[in-house]
Amino acid sequence: MRLARFALLGALVGALAAGPALAQEAEAPTPPAQKWSFSGLFGTFDLAAAQRGFQVYESVCSNCHSMRLLHYRDLAGIGLTPEQIKAVASHNTVPLGLNDQGEPITGPALPSSPFRSPFPNEKAARAANNGALPPDQSLMVNSLPGGPDFVYAVLTGYKEPPPGFNLQSGMNYNEYFPGHQIAMPQPLQADQVEYADGTKATIEQEAHDVVTFLTWAANPEMVQRKQIGVRVVLFLVLMTGLTYVVKRKVWSDVH
Amino acid sequence: MAGLNKSDMKNPVINWIDTRMPVFTLMQREYGTFPTPKNFNYFWNFGALAMIALMIMIATGIFLAMNYVPNTGLAFDSVQRIMRDVNYGWLLRYVHQNGASMFFIVVYIHIFRGLYYGSYKYPRELLWIIGVLLLLIMMATAFMGYVLPWGQMSYWGATVITNLFSAIPLVGESIVTWLWGGFSVDNPTLNRFFSLHYLLPFVLVGVVFLHIAALHITGSNNPLGIDVKGPQDTVPFHPYYTIKDSVGTCVFLLIFAILVFFFPNFLGDPNNFLPANPLQTPADIVPEWYFLPFYAILRSVPDKLGGVVMMFGSIAVLFVLPWLDTSPVRSARFRPIYRQLIFLLVISVIALGFVGAHKPEGIWVVIGRVATTYYFLHFLVILPILGKLERPRPLPESISRPVIGPGGSGGGPLPGRAPAKPMEKP
Numbered sequence: 001m002r003l004a005r006f007a008l009l010g011a012l013v014g015a016l017a018a019g020p021a022l023a024q025e026a027e028a029p030t031p032p033a034q035k036w037s038f039s040g041l042f043g044t045f046d047l048a049a050a051q052r053g054f055q056v057y058e059s060v061c062s063n064c065h066s067m068r069l070l071h072y073r074d075l076a077g078i079g080l081t082p083e084q085i086k087a088v089a090s091h092n093t094v095p096l097g098l099n100d101q102g103e104p105i106t107g108p109a110l111p112s113s114p115f116r117s118p119f120p121n122e123k124a125a126r127a128a129n130n131g132a133l134p135p136d137q138s139l140m141v142n143s144l145p146g147g148p149d150f151v152y153a154v155l156t157g158y159k160e161p162p163p164g165f166n167l168q169s170g171m172n173y174n175e176y177f178p179g180h181q182i183a184m185p186q187p188l189q190a191d192q193v194e195y196a197d198g199t200k201a202t203i204e205q206e207a208h209d210v211v212t213f214l215t216w217a218a219n220p221e222m223v224q225r226k227q228i229g230v231r232v233v234l235f236l237v238l239m240t241g242l243t244y245v246v247k248r249k250v251w252s253d254v255h
Numbered sequence: 256m257a258g259l260n261k262s263d264m265k266n267p268v269i270n271w272i273d274t275r276m277p278v279f280t281l282m283q284r285e286y287g288t289f290p291t292p293k294n295f296n297y298f299w300n301f302g303a304l305a306m307i308a309l310m311i312m313i314a315t316g317i318f319l320a321m322n323y324v325p326n327t328g329l330a331f332d333s334v335q336r337i338m339r340d341v342n343y344g345w346l347l348r349y350v351h352q353n354g355a356s357m358f359f360i361v362v363y364i365h366i367f368r369g370l371y372y373g374s375y376k377y378p379r380e381l382l383w384i385i386g387v388l389l390l391l392i393m394m395a396t397a398f399m400g401y402v403l404p405w406g407q408m409s410y411w412g413a414t415v416i417t418n419l420f421s422a423i424p425l426v427g428e429s430i431v432t433w434l435w436g437g438f439s440v441d442n443p444t445l446n447r448f449f450s451l452h453y454l455l456p457f458v459l460v461g462v463v464f465l466h467i468a469a470l471h472i473t474g475s476n477n478p479l480g481i482d483v484k485g486p487q488d489t490v491p492f493h494p495y496y497t498i499k500d501s502v503g504t505c506v507f508l509l510i511f512a513i514l515v516f517f518f519p520n521f522l523g524d525p526n527n528f529l530p531a532n533p534l535q536t537p538a539d540i541v542p543e544w545y546f547l548p549f550y551a552i553l554r555s556v557p558d559k560l561g562g563v564v565m566m567f568g569s570i571a572v573l574f575v576l577p578w579l580d581t582s583p584v585r586s587a588r589f590r591p592i593y594r595q596l597i598f599l600l601v602i603s604v605i606a607l608g609f610v611g612a613h614k615p616e617g618i619w620v621v622i623g624r625v626a627t628t629y630y631f632l633h634f635l636v637i638l639p640i641l642g643k644l645e646r647p648r649p650l651p652e653s654i655s656r657p658v659i660g661p662g663g664s665g666g667g668p669l670p671g672r673a674p675a676k677p678m679e680k681p
């Protein structure tokens with residue numbers, strides 16, 4: 001009996017230990033864990049960082065990556081006012097359907113417009129990027145196994161290839177990208193953007209901000225979810241306790 | 256007027272209805288005064304919890320279906336629209352998504368309870384068989400549901416699993432084409448999966464009804480595995496078990512809520528955040544965690560048809576379990592050897608779960624094969640023989656007198672029809 005339980009525990013621990021050990025055989029090192037405002041049970045998005053991150057997205061990433069699941073109105077979620085949203089949207093030229101002659105027209109985006117896509121379709125995107133496809137960024141953080149830490153590591157992981165490394169043409173060396181070859185040229189440079197709030201735009205700062213923005217974009221419900229969660233959990237803990245007390249009372253006459 | 260029911264209901268309206276259609280009397284009899292063994296432990300909560308999980312799945316599913324679009328071009332985005340634009344859509348979807356996992360956890364524990372306390376033995380064989388049927392329908396429902404969001408794992412999981420049928424000799428290929436409604440997993444497949452995913456939960460409700468009907472004929476088993484001898488062994492279902500089930504429900508909801516609100520994607524595969532792409536196969540195609548042990552059995556057999564047969568066989572053996580286990584003693588408490596082996600079985604299944612999550616290489620192949628072998632050995636060889644060899648510990652006189660009398664061996668009669676004698680070795 002005891003023995004079987006120990007064996008069960010042993011098997012579990014063994015399997016759990018073997019899991020990560022095997023995963024490490026993959027070529028790229030594990031991305032180091034960063035400090036994020038949104039991690040933990042009570043974590044929320046640092047809105048200033050998310051807004052700076054949106055600025056990085058607008059001026060850098062959006063030249064290649066689409067974000068087709070977001071609308072400009074969604075930016076209220078990182079604290080933009082309706083006026084700011086209107087202004088941000090109107091800087092972007094997007095397709096606006098057909099005119100009265102039946103010809104496709106473009107014009108400044110409205111708050112209700114989806115984010116402008118840099119390329120009309122996948123072929124155009126590949127043609128402009130040496131055959132590689134810049135993936136859509138709406139859910140990027142969630143779709144990559146390493147999450148925010150991985151995206152941060154890739155953005156800050158560009159290096160000179162070690163001597164003897166066989167880098168294919170059009171590819172760039174990256175410490176954290178699987179296989180170390182990535183088609184995306186180093187997107188971030190120091191002082192590439194000028195932050196309105198005076199924050200110094202180092203590569204690390206820009207990467208940190210844009211990852212905060214991308215994590216919000218993939219999980220816009222997160223803050224509300226956690227807030228409701230805390231209340232629901234507290235309520236259920238209370239209910240569990242109360243129900244247990246009542247159960248004890250009901251059962252007190254059974255022997 | 257012979258058919259009218261003599262109702263005891265106090266409320267005149269209820270009494271009027273109950274006289275003509277005695278549903279209230281029925282509920283009172285089956286869930287109010289229903290005599291239930293008084294010695295249940297918390298393992299007996301899990302049937303009620305499974306019913307609650309099913310109701311939660313149906314409730315959230317119906318609202319999801321109001322906004323979901325079963326079309327390959329729109330499905331992924333429609334689910335994202337639910338997540339982003341539908342009021343509390345993220346809540347509906349995360350509850351439904353994690354609800355499937357909670358449902359399986361609960362049902363697996365429920366099955367373990369049955370195995371440990373011998374609830375599949377006479378006279379509950381049919382009840383058990385209906386239960387295994389429920390498991391099968393539930394698996395089909397979950398499999399088809401997972402295809403609906405049309406992510407990468409949805410698409411490739413559907414492709415791999417439906418392709419299994421091609422292993423059937425002669426007609427395999429035609430069956431697969433027929434299942435797909437075409438020559439690959441595509442829009443017709445998605446449409447029929449949505450239709451069936453909506454239908455099967457209601458079939459499940461019907462079969463659950465049969466499960467309960469059968470239960471209320473035989474009555475519940477209990478941790479001692481001995482028959483109820485009289486009213487001193489039972490308590491009315493209400494309030495005793497309604498309140499005990501409520502405690503379990505609160506704990507269930509608590510764990511469920513922690514998952515939904517704080518770790519909603521913990522059990523999901525990151526690949527399913529990418530829209531389905533028939534031209535790009537993911538590095539490793541893995542099903543949801545609750546299918547991993549079966550997937551591991553499938554991949555442990557070098558031959559495709561063999562693997563498919565073993566995978567379905569792993570559930571098929573459960574159907575005939577009541578006749579494979581030859582011991583007349585139900586509860587593992589009184590079966591010293593079985594009690595060890597049932598834990599070995601649990602270890603095998605958990606090990607298979609881990610094997611299923613890894614590429615079939617190196618040590619994982621070995622573990623997979625050993626665990627698969629034990630799984631089948633346990634049911635097909637050990638249980639039939641063990642019932643004849645094992646010497647059970649003496650059974651208590653009755654539920655209300657669980658203490659064994661002086662002398663130790665003065666147990667009560669064995670359950671079951673046959674007054675089978677445990678092997679008395681001279």
Ligand code: HEM
Nearest residue numbers: 312313316317319320323352355396397400401403404456
């Ligand atoms: C036995 C009960 C049920 C189980 C086990 C089940 C399981 C699942 C699973 C695993 C998914 C995929 C979740 C994801 O990854 O997004 C899903 C999706 C879905 N289910 Fe169910 N389901 C059940 C009942 C229902 C019912 C009764 C309905 C409708 C009346 C329904 C409607 C849907 C819809 C519309 C989706 C796609 C949206 C989504 O992916 O979240 N389900 N189901």
